Amino acid sequence: MKIDTFKVEEWFNEYEHKARYDLGDTCAEPFSINELLEFCSKDNKTINEIFAKKLNYGDIHGSQRLKKAICSLYTKQKEGNITVTHGAIGANQLVIQSIVEKGDKVVSIIPTYQQHYSIPKSLGANVKLFYLKEKNNWLPDLKELEHAVGVDTKLICMNNPNNPTGAVISDDTLKRIVEIARKSNAYILCDEAYRGLNHCDNHFSESIADIYEKGISTGSMSKTFSLAGLRLGWVAAGEEIIKEINHQREYNTISVGILDDYFASIAIENKAKIIKRNIDLIKTGKQILMDWVNSEPKVRCVEPKGGTTAFVGYNFEMKSTDLCKKLQDDTGIMILPGETLELDGYLRIGYANHFETLKTALEMFSHWMNKNI
Numbered sequence: 001m002k003i004d005t006f007k008v009e010e011w012f013n014e015y016e017h018k019a020r021y022d023l024g025d026t027c028a029e030p031f032s033i034n035e036l037l038e039f040c041s042k043d044n045k046t047i048n049e050i051f052a053k054k055l056n057y058g059d060i061h062g063s064q065r066l067k068k069a070i071c072s073l074y075t076k077q078k079e080g081n082i083t084v085t086h087g088a089i090g091a092n093q094l095v096i097q098s099i100v101e102k103g104d105k106v107v108s109i110i111p112t113y114q115q116h117y118s119i120p121k122s123l124g125a126n127v128k129l130f131y132l133k134e135k136n137n138w139l140p141d142l143k144e145l146e147h148a149v150g151v152d153t154k155l156i157c158m159n160n161p162n163n164p165t166g167a168v169i170s171d172d173t174l175k176r177i178v179e180i181a182r183k184s185n186a187y188i189l190c191d192e193a194y195r196g197l198n199h200c201d202n203h204f205s206e207s208i209a210d211i212y213e214k215g216i217s218t219g220s221m222s223k224t225f226s227l228a229g230l231r232l233g234w235v236a237a238g239e240e241i242i243k244e245i246n247h248q249r250e251y252n253t254i255s256v257g258i259l260d261d262y263f264a265s266i267a268i269e270n271k272a273k274i275i276k277r278n279i280d281l282i283k284t285g286k287q288i289l290m291d292w293v294n295s296e297p298k299v300r301c302v303e304p305k306g307g308t309t310a311f312v313g314y315n316f317e318m319k320s321t322d323l324c325k326k327l328q329d330d331t332g333i334m335i336l337p338g339e340t341l342e343l344d345g346y347l348r349i350g351y352a353n354h355f356e357t358l359k360t361a362l363e364m365f366s367h368w369m370n371k372n373i
């Protein structure tokens with residue numbers, strides 16, 4: 001199967017290890033195992049349980065305990081609606097390859113994680129890119145979306161909260177998107193890897209799986225729980241869809257690691273505490289970022305409402321890849337160019353950790369722009 005280069009991941013491969021100031025990271029400060037256990041008030045009994053675990057395959061589609069915990073993140077999902085995967089990246093891959101066939105029409109709302117358009121394209125689908133716009137606060141114009149979806153779409157791919165823009169689609173708008181999908185009897189894959197990280201009092205938006213019978217939610221331990229190293233995600237969807245996904249899944253997953261399953265269960269069981277910790281970190285970082293944006297006339301940014309990233313526009317002519325290469329060569333600051341997300345003229349900045357680095361790098365970036373632009 002031929003597939004396009006995954007531009008964001010390739011950029012990381014090339015530039016992240018050389019960065020002195022890494023503003024590419026999308027995770028709030030990750031937990032160590034010790035910190036996680038302390039944070040979740042676990043005692044010696046838990047540690048003994050971990051060391052006594054037999055490292056067999058474990059429960060093939062995820063342990064009962066984990067699936068029960070995952071269901072607690074939704075209003076209507078039961079254990080039969082869940083399958084556990086290798087991260088949200090594994091979940092997205094399985095969903096798309098289970099649904100999409102050659103010639104199918106797929107509408108992908110971008111900017112987004114590249115899986116959502118490059119995998120369907122590689123399967124021979126007719127992929128229509130639907131661009132979100134800064135002037136709409138990075139939210140979809142529903143009339144335009146309705147026109148793009150029409151009555152012949154098999155799958156709509158979206159991401160809420162959105163990486164890179166930090167936009168959050170309201171529950172009402174999500175319901176209107178479902179109405180648009182119904183006209184095509186289309187599936188909606190909503191990548192909800194950042195769900196639980198809305199910055200307002202209600203951290204969880206509605207999940208597509210809870211409001212639409214053909215809605216498929218992919219989720220993850222990486223962002224909301226700061227446990228990317230577990231490499232654990234899931235799909236939540238109707239039982240028939242999960243059956244199809246498991247049919248594909250037999251060929252690429254078997255099971256996730258038994259320790260990953262165990263730590264994920266503990267973390268989700270303590271979701272309120274972990275999410276509060278992460279939202280506090282996110283709000284600290286967002287303040288630093290927005291203070292800088294508001295004081296720097298060469299840039300602008302729609303304030304992110306969810307997740308850990310912002311999509312910062314700059315008010316001068318330069319290709320974003322050229323800007324990011326030169327900036328990193330000159331200063332060691334790594335920022336992700338908008339071109340890797342199909343939108344030039346923007347930069348993605350992760351702001352949820354290493355606040356001293358963030359502050360210093362943004363000041364240095366201003367100096368650099370004053371000198372070079």
Ligand SMILES: Cc1ncc(COP(=O)(O)O)c(C=O)c1O
Pocket residue numbers: 026086087088089090112113159163191193219220221222228232233
């Ligand atoms: C929107 C989105 N979906 C999926 C992923 C992959 O997440 P995971 O670490 O769970 O595989 C990412 C990672 O950055 C992401 O930003």
